[in-house]
Amino acid sequence: MRGATGFTFVSFILKVVRMIRGRVKITDIAHELGVSTSTVSRALSNEGRISEKTRTSVVELAKKWGYKPNPFAINLLKKQSKNIGLVLPEFTHHYFSKVLSGINKVMDEKGYHLFVNVHEGRLEQEVKAVNILNDMRVDGIIASHARATSDFSHYLDLIEDDVPVVFLDRICEDLDTSYVVTDDFPGCLKAIDHLVETGHRKIAHVAGPEGLSTGFVRLTGYKEGLKVHGLEFEERRVLASESAEWKEKLSALMHAEEVDAVFCFNDYLAFETVEVIKSCGKRIPDEVAVVGFADEPVATFMTPKLTTIMQPAEQMGRRAAEMLIWHIENPDEMDFLCESLPTELVMRESTRKWVH
Amino acid sequence: MRGATGFTFVSFILKVVRMIRGRVKITDIAHELGVSTSTVSRALSNEGRISEKTRTSVVELAKKWGYKPNPFAINLLKKQSKNIGLVLPEFTHHYFSKVLSGINKVMDEKGYHLFVNVHEGRLEQEVKAVNILNDMRVDGIIASHARATSDFSHYLDLIEDDVPVVFLDRICEDLDTSYVVTDDFPGCLKAIDHLVETGHRKIAHVAGPEGLSTGFVRLTGYKEGLKVHGLEFEERRVLASESAEWKEKLSALMHAEEVDAVFCFNDYLAFETVEVIKSCGKRIPDEVAVVGFADEPVATFMTPKLTTIMQPAEQMGRRAAEMLIWHIENPDEMDFLCESLPTELVMRESTRKWVH
DNA sequence: TACCGTCATACAATCGTTTGCTCAACAGGG
DNA sequence: CCCTGTTGAGCAAACGATTGTATGACGGTA
Numbered sequence: 024m025r026g027a028t029g030f031t032f033v034s035f036i037l038k039v040v041r042m043i044r045g046r047v048k049i050t051d052i053a054h055e056l057g058v059s060t061s062t063v064s065r066a067l068s069n070e071g072r073i074s075e076k077t078r079t080s081v082v083e084l085a086k087k088w089g090y091k092p093n094p095f096a097i098n099l100l101k102k103q104s105k106n107i108g109l110v111l112p113e114f115t116h117h118y119f120s121k122v123l124s125g126i127n128k129v130m131d132e133k134g135y136h137l138f139v140n141v142h143e144g145r146l147e148q149e150v151k152a153v154n155i156l157n158d159m160r161v162d163g164i165i166a167s168h169a170r171a172t173s174d175f176s177h178y179l180d181l182i183e184d185d186v187p188v189v190f191l192d193r194i195c196e197d198l199d200t201s202y203v204v205t206d207d208f209p210g211c212l213k214a215i216d217h218l219v220e221t222g223h224r225k226i227a228h229v230a231g232p233e234g235l236s237t238g239f240v241r242l243t244g245y246k247e248g249l250k251v252h253g254l255e256f257e258e259r260r261v262l263a264s265e266s267a268e269w270k271e272k273l274s275a276l277m278h279a280e281e282v283d284a285v286f287c288f289n290d291y292l293a294f295e296t297v298e299v300i301k302s303c304g305k306r307i308p309d310e311v312a313v314v315g316f317a318d319e320p321v322a323t324f325m326t327p328k329l330t331t332i333m334q335p336a337e338q339m340g341r342r343a344a345e346m347l348i349w350h351i352e353n354p355d356e357m358d359f360l361c362e363s364l365p366t367e368l369v370m371r372e373s374t375r376k377w378v379h
Numbered sequence: 380m381r382g383a384t385g386f387t388f389v390s391f392i393l394k395v396v397r398m399i400r401g402r403v404k405i406t407d408i409a410h411e412l413g414v415s416t417s418t419v420s421r422a423l424s425n426e427g428r429i430s431e432k433t434r435t436s437v438v439e440l441a442k443k444w445g446y447k448p449n450p451f452a453i454n455l456l457k458k459q460s461k462n463i464g465l466v467l468p469e470f471t472h473h474y475f476s477k478v479l480s481g482i483n484k485v486m487d488e489k490g491y492h493l494f495v496n497v498h499e500g501r502l503e504q505e506v507k508a509v510n511i512l513n514d515m516r517v518d519g520i521i522a523s524h525a526r527a528t529s530d531f532s533h534y535l536d537l538i539e540d541d542v543p544v545v546f547l548d549r550i551c552e553d554l555d556t557s558y559v560v561t562d563d564f565p566g567c568l569k570a571i572d573h574l575v576e577t578g579h580r581k582i583a584h585v586a587g588p589e590g591l592s593t594g595f596v597r598l599t600g601y602k603e604g605l606k607v608h609g610l611e612f613e614e615r616r617v618l619a620s621e622s623a624e625w626k627e628k629l630s631a632l633m634h635a636e637e638v639d640a641v642f643c644f645n646d647y648l649a650f651e652t653v654e655v656i657k658s659c660g661k662r663i664p665d666e667v668a669v670v671g672f673a674d675e676p677v678a679t680f681m682t683p684k685l686t687t688i689m690q691p692a693e694q695m696g697r698r699a700a701e702m703l704i705w706h707i708e709n710p711d712e713m714d715f716l717c718e719s720l721p722t723e724l725v726m727r728e729s730t731r732k733w734v735h
Numbered sequence: 736t737a738c739c740g741t742c743a744t745a746c747a748a749t750c751g752t753t754t755g756c757t758c759a760a761c762a763g764g765g
Numbered sequence: 766c767c768c769t770g771t772t773g774a775g776c777a778a779a780c781g782a783t784t785g786t787a788t789g790a791c792g793g794t795a
Contacts, residue, residue, distance in 0.1 A: 046540065048751055059775045064753060071754085072773055091514055095454035096751035099780045104451070114476040114483075123470050127497060136515060139495050141483060158447055159492060184402065294680060324650060326682040404781060415745045420783060427784085430743060452781035455750045 047088045056080060067092075098160075107347060108138045108156030110149060110166040117319045118336050119167070122191065125340025126165060133348055135162070144169045153177040163187040163347045168195065170235040187350035189360075191343045193236060201350065201360040203342045207237055210332040210366030211244025212251065214286050214314045217330070217368055219252045221375040223284035223312055227260040227276060229269065229296055231288030241288055241316065248286075264292050270299050277303040283311055284374075290315035290322045293329055297373065312374040327372030335364050403444045412436060423448075454516075463703060464494045464512030466505060466522040473675045474692050475523070478547065481696020482521060489704055491518070500525045509533040519543040519703045524551065526591040543706035547699045549592060557706065557716040559698045563593055566688040566722030567600025568607065570642050570670045573686070573724055575608045577731040579640035579668055583616040583632060585625065585652055587644035597644055597672065604642075620648050626655050633659040639667055640730075646671035646678045649685055653729065668730040683728035691720050 049067075053060045058077065065071035066081035067090075084090075098104045109126060111119050123139070130137050138161060140152035149169045154177060156164055163186060166178070175195045178188055182200070190202035218226055228245040231238035242261070249256050260282065262269040276282045277300060285300075287293035293315030297307060305311045307327055315322055315331035322329035346360045370376075405423075409416045414433065421427035422437035423446075440446075454460045465482060467475050479495070486493050494517060496508035505525045510533060512520055519542060522534070531551045537544055538556070546558035574582055584601045587594035598617065605612050616638065618625040632638045633656060641656075643649035649671030653663060661667045663683055671678055671687035678685035702716045726732075 049753095050751075060752075061754075061776080062774055065774090068753085072771090074773060077773080093455070093751050094515055095451055095460065096780085097753080098451040099449070099455055099751085099782090100753055102780080114470055114479050115473065117471060117473070120470040120476050123495075124497070127470075127495070131496075136494055136511070138492055139479075139483070140487075141480070155492070159450055320677065321680045324677045324680040405783095406781075416782075417746080417784075418744055421744090424783085428742060428744085433743075449781050452750085453783080455752095455781085456783055458750075 046093075047090045048093065049090070052081060052084050052088065052090060056084060102160075103162050103351075104136075104160060105134060106136045106138055106159070106161045107351075108140065108152075108159070108161040108164040110140050110142060110152045110156070110164060110168070112144055112167060112169065113141050114139075118317055118334065121336030122167075122340040122343075125337035125342075126344045127340075128337075129341050129344035129348070133344075135348065142169050144171070146172050146174070150177045153181065157181055157184065157186065161186065163189070163351045165189050165191055165343050165347055167191045167193050170232055185354065187347060187354075189343050189347045189350070191339060199359060201346045203339055203346065203362045203364065205334045205339065206363045206365045207240045208244045208247070210316070210334075211241050211286070212248045213366065213368045214316070214332055215245065215248025215252065217370070217374060218284045218286065218312055218314060219248075219254070221308075221312065224254060225260070225282050226254070226284045226286060227262065227273070227282045229262045229264050229273070229285060229287040229292045231292075232265055233263075238288065245286055264288060270295070273299050274303055277305060277311070284313070285311065286314045288316060290317050290319040290329060290331055293331065293373075294321050294325050297325060297327075297329075308372065308374045314374060318369055322369075322371065330371045330374040331369050333367040333369050335366070338364055402449075403446045404449065405446070408437060408440050408444065408446060412440060458516075459518050459707075460492075460516060461490060462492045462494055462515070462517045463707075464496065464508075464515070464517040464520040466496050466498060466508045466512070466520060466524070468500055468523060468525065469497050470495075474673055474690065477692035478523075478696040478699075481693035482700045483696075484693075485697050485700035485704070489700075491704065498525050500527070502528050502530070506533045509537065513537055513540065513542065517542065519545070519707045521545045521547055521699045521703055523547045523549050526588055541710065543703060543710075545699045545703045545706070547695060555715055557702045559695055559702065559718045559720065561593075561690045561695065562719045562721045563596045564600045564603070566672070566690075567597050567642070568604045569722065569724045570672070570688055571601060571604025571608065573726070573730060574640045574642065574668055574670060575604075575610070577664075577668065580610060581616070581638050582610070582640045582642060583618065583629070583638045585618045585620050585629070585641060585643040585648045587648075588621055589619075594644065601642055620644060626651070629655050630659055633661060633667070640669070641667065642670045644672060646673050646675040646685060646687055649687065649729075650677050650681050653681060653683075653685070664728065664730045670730060674725055678725075678727065686727045686730040687725050689723045689725050691722070694720055 049060050049063050053063045062073065062077060063081050066073050066078040067085060069078070107130065109123070111123065114120050114123065127137060138156060138159065140156065142149035142152055146169050149172060153164070153166070157180060164181060166188060167190070175198050178195070178198055181188055182198070188200045190200055192204060194202045194204060215226065226249065228242065230242050233239070246256050260276065262273050273296065285296050287296050293313055297313055300307060300311050300313070307313060313329065315329045318331045318333035322331045342362055342364065349360070405416050405419050409419045418429065418433060419437050422429050422434045423441060425434070463486065465479070467479065470476050470479065483493060494512060494515065496512065498505035498508055502525050505528060509520070509522070513536060520537060522544060523546070531554050534544055534551070534554055538554070544556045546556055548560060550558045550560060571582065582605065584598065586598050589595070602612050616632065618629050629652065641652050643652050649669050653669055656663055656667050656669070663669060669685065671685045674687045674689035678687045698718055698720065705716070
């Protein structure tokens with residue numbers, strides 16, 4: 024109690040009383056005032072016919088005694104909790120922590136509470152997380168599934184129980200749900216456009232995981248980008264980052280002067296790509312340009328600073344949260360909301376200057 | 380329902396039934412089996428004397444019908460929810476997302492659920508978060524308060540309601556609670572030791588926020604480190620990162636050859652410091668060495684890679700979670716647990732090589 | 736047969752709110 | 766004076782589980 028706020032004798036007594044009988048409940052107030060619990064309840068919620076006099080006395084005593092409604096009782100009665108569940112791959116990637124921030128802001132504004140769960144990319148953990156949230160009777164779930172997930176029956180359980188689900192970033196085509204994703208494909212075109220327009224022709228791609236839908240989309244976007252500019256697609260210029268020897272292969276292409284630009288699946292791979300390029304003695308961006316994807320912090324910390332495609336992570340979170348709340352508050356609406364948020368080219372030092 | 384798992388006619392009927400009467404509850408099972416709810420409850424929880432025959436039939440029907448206990452009812456009765464609240468500055472700093480991961484792992488193992496809240500450094504949001512969590516009747520709270528927080532009465536409310544609180548990283552000396560912090564002071568000594576032993580004498584410090592306890596501790600550690608090695612402390616070599624002109628001042632010291640090493644409050648400041656040093660045309664680590672604090676990802680992405688003091692973020696989270704659970708499960712124990720976790724020097728490229 | 740212990744199960748209270756229904760009091764109009 | 770409408774407040778039934786206590790059946794013993 025050192026350094027605590029000021030005491031009064033009355034507040035001290037109140038505290039002692041509270042310690043003895045526990046948290047104050049509606050019946051305590053009713054008893055003290057000689058009215059019934061229903062009167063207290065109606066006075067507090069300010070609905071139903073209540074005389075001004077009664078209402079005031081109830082409200083005042085409730086305030087004085089620090090009454091707080093017991094959420095468990097209310098949840099039980101109302102069959103909903105204003106709790107929503109979140110299933111994400113992890114927090115340590117900046118992207119998902121931004122997503123979380125966005126979700127959190129909306130939920131906070133709307134008076135919802137957030138349960139977080141991570142699956143760390145493992146299906147088994149994802150199933151566990153979804154089941155826990157279902158057991159807890161959350162009002163809805165926002166999920167970004169593990170890349171390996173192909174069986175979605177755990178979400179099906181949820182949907183059967185009429186718990187709305189919104190998928191984020193990673194979708195399941197076999198399930199009818201709302202979702203929000205990034206506009207990956209146009210983003211890739213922007214990247215290739217930029218590289219071509221700053222004078223590059225031999226553009227390589229460091230590809231993401233095959234299992235992930237985004238991996239496929241960005242590879243396709245890369246191909247389409249080449250096509251748009253009348254450039255030939257060359258299989259050997261695609262480096263599968265999941266393979267062990269992609270760096271060696273890139274290095275070989277480098278030395279053979281077979282590459283003058285690299286478009287990478289994400290910023291971390293772009294960072295590694297830059298290291299490979301540097302170790303080959305090539306200068307960036309003069310001899311080789313590099314474009315990443317996502318605009319993670321690494322992009323501004325590395326040397327040279329990375330040109331990349333920004334994903335609106337926080338906005339993704341916000342939209343997903345808004346969608347979910349819409350579903351929760353309009354349970355009869357059976358329509359699904361699908362949104363694809365635009366990306367943006369962020370020019371930094373790993374590509375040549377370009378006047379738009 | 381496209382791509383869903385296999386149906387049977389029976390499961391279909393069960394689903395329809397469930398849709399009509401809602402989620403199956405204990406009375407449904409009791410009614411179907413012609414027993415009382417207490418029998419079902421005891422059969423399911425497997426305590427109390429129950430004939431094997433009854434137990435089996437209850438368990439089987441519960442499974443068949445997909446019975447899941449209603450947590451709201453149980454919370455109401457047991458007056459606890461296995462929900463715990465988390466109040467952190469933010470998620471987007473890698474440090475706190477690691478902390479969150481650590482907490483999450485322990486809570487997951489122990490069957491607790493995590494409500495997250497952020498205050499973004501603002502007292503007003505912190506108060507709101509704590510009050511919301513209190514209103515929700517969480518079983519306990521782990522908190523890392525805003526740097527400006529000096530009034531802790533919102534935590535006091537919690538403590539009066541016997542809700543255990545564990546402070547993390549940032550403590551409140553006026554409040555009797557358990558806490559876990561990092562061993563900052565010895566960490567600073569390690570940093571200075573390393574700089575001195577690799578031949579530096581003119582060591583500067585880029586200081587953190589004055590309001591933050593860690594800011595003060597690291598400045599003190601810096602001073603003590605100098606003292607240990609018989610070096611004079613010079614006020615002008617301390618740059619207050621909160622001031623607008625610290626970079627200019629550092630630059631001036633640099634040109635005046637007044638500094639041959641910089642110890643920074645954290646890795647982000649170290650990154651900025653490195654940029655200043657580079658812009659002065661000095662080589663790192665030959666002419667000037669830099670040591671950061673925290674071992675954030677930026678340390679490995681920047682050039683040169685940063686030598687820094689690692690804080691065991693995930694371990695902090697784990698310990699805080701374990702402490703909190705201990706308090707929750709041993710409510711009569713009034714002792715407080717205080718722990719200071721060790722830091723570690725991570726040598727990279729921003730300081731000279733040093734053989735231990 | 737009367738009594739008692741044991742076992743399986745049922746009954747009913749409880750947790751803290753909300754809410755539909757009932758009821759009493761009072762006032763106004765015919 | 767009676768009927769009716771309005772107003773304020775109370776009663777009691779939910780919500781879905783747990784759990785202390787009561788009860789009934791059964792078997793064994795004196």
